Amino acid sequence: MSPLPRAGFDVAPAGLVRMRLVATGLLVGMAALFLAARALVPLHPAWGFVRAFAEAGMVGGMADWFAVTALFRHPLGLPIPHTAIVPRNKIRIGDQLAQFLRENFLVTHVIARRMQRLDVAGAIARWLTDPPEGAGGRFRAGASKLVAQALDALDPQRFGGLVQAAVANRLRETEVAPVLGQLLKAAMAEGRHQPLIDAAIRWASSALADNDHLIRQLVHDKAGTILRWTGLDETVANKLIDGLSGLLADMGTDPEHPLRRRAENGLDQLAWDLRFDPAMAARVEQVKAELIANPAMQRWLEGLWEQARAGLLAIARDPERAMAGRLGDVLRQIGETLRDDRRLACAINRFVRRAAVGAATDYGDGIVRLVSETVRSWDTQTITRRLENAVGKDLQYIRVNGTLVGGMVGLVIHAVDVALG
Structure with a gap:
């Protein structure tokens, strides 16, 4: 199976790499501290506490490293049973993820209840009558760039x-x-x-x-x-x-x-x-x-698309100018109508709600199959890398916490042992 194209989750975040080095460095530090404390115990009894702390921390860090690594791969490349859990269960993960989407998100009554709280017509009216400077400008710029690229990509002769x-x-x-x-x-x-x-x-x-x-x-x-x-x-x-x-x-x-x-x-x-x-x-x-x-009429018809395309490109490349002209007046009037006419707004919201519910009903199974088949098509390295990067540095914090908590437990056990001895 071919791996997916590189995406955001294919590259390890900088924070994950840093925390992985910290966790590994802490484990190595515990091992070095254990060796040093073991050699210094005859000089003073206090070094026994240090050795117990380092020993238990080293054990805890190794255990959590094994647990974290076993989720995604075989530790040290050894085929130990019940390791590389994610790669071995990628088909089941894909099916469960798809089923989770189907049962919790692509359900008609859930979508209808969620859409009931959304005022799509009101949002459109507010954006048309008083577009926000930041988000509205970025939206217009992005949408205009997308429209301009799409118009440029169309073959003038074929589409004309x-x-x-x-x-x-x-x-x-x-x-x-x-x-x-x-x-x-x-x-x-x-x-x-x-x-x-x-x-x-x-x-x-x-x-x-x-x-x-x-x-x-x-x-x-x-x-x-x-x-x-x-x-x-x-x-x-x-x-x-x-x-x-x-x-x-x-x-x-x-x-x-x-x-x-x-x-x-x-x-x-x-x-x-x-x-x-x-x-x-x-x-x-x-x-x-x-x-x-007539050839003259044919040439005129041929020029219709190019004239329309040129006009649309001019609007797309300079949306602020277009919004300031007659087109902007028309859009603002539409926004005011949506804002003031509650019957029209309710009709639009009802249409959007029914369209969303209908889309979930008609295409829900297709979306579920798409998710399941996409995860199935990933190779083991891709799904391992993406899930590990998605979880991020929290797994490495588990290693750090395991090392420190293990060290504290070893210190307590050694203190109890000294007190009872």
Whole structure:
């Protein structure tokens, strides 16, 4: 089995290494003190107490070293029974840990009770309306960096193609004619079509003024020889141009002009045809299909994703600026709504609670299997190193305490022995 990638628990903490040296050094010191006291006992009886203290401390330290080491490996590499407890039971440890999670954390009523006390909507409202300087800033910075990296990692061509295809498919599936007919009807009901007619009239007047020479040339070419010889073609052209100019001027100033009324009737009929005439709907769909297939439209659709991506990147890379603009105003308004509308807040909290309970119900067994299979997949060195590092220096304190407590017990026993002797 391959070991896990290196993580925080794969490297021994500095405190653990230091305490391991202290415990080992204390044991070595007790051994040295025992040898020295044993040699000095004939010089003075007090050295007997020192020897008893060092001897018992050495025994206690050795016993606790054996006990601590036996949890994770064979002491001195010897296959002593009931040692290397953790590596030998890693499968059972994984199963028990997974079962512990299942029975104590991934239980629906436990999650529901815990979520009942959480005001998720209130927390979101407080963060949006008054984000904390420290945590909020770090959160925005971290989230913005993550979003920016994710956007940079996306393949513009591939993802842009997906966006283009999605928008194009959505346009193909949408019946445009009824929508256009409804929009035109609503615009006419509110009189918003009048500026369109006025603009058309102004455009026609401008086009007539800019192209009067074409009209004169047309009349001259169509006129007979006699009209051209007498110069009447120029008179006819002037009358025609003046008549058209006057007609357009009257249409522009008279809202009740007959031709203007006919234009409005034509727009009203167009709105009806767009909504109810199958032939008109078919023609609109054909035009829509041709527009979608047009290379220019395809290029525009391709640019949609890149434009959206550029905008999102700009927001992600400068979240404070974005929060200070219109986006920030919108988010703050959302926060105020969540803060003031208790019904909405309760609905959001209820949704979050049900989502958490549903996730535990749907994926609890999967999480349990993941924990169990992950621990099973660890090699013995990995699980030993990680558990030992997770427990930390407390095990080494056991060795230190065992050495000192053993020494004190040996000192008491020696004192009792001297008193009784």
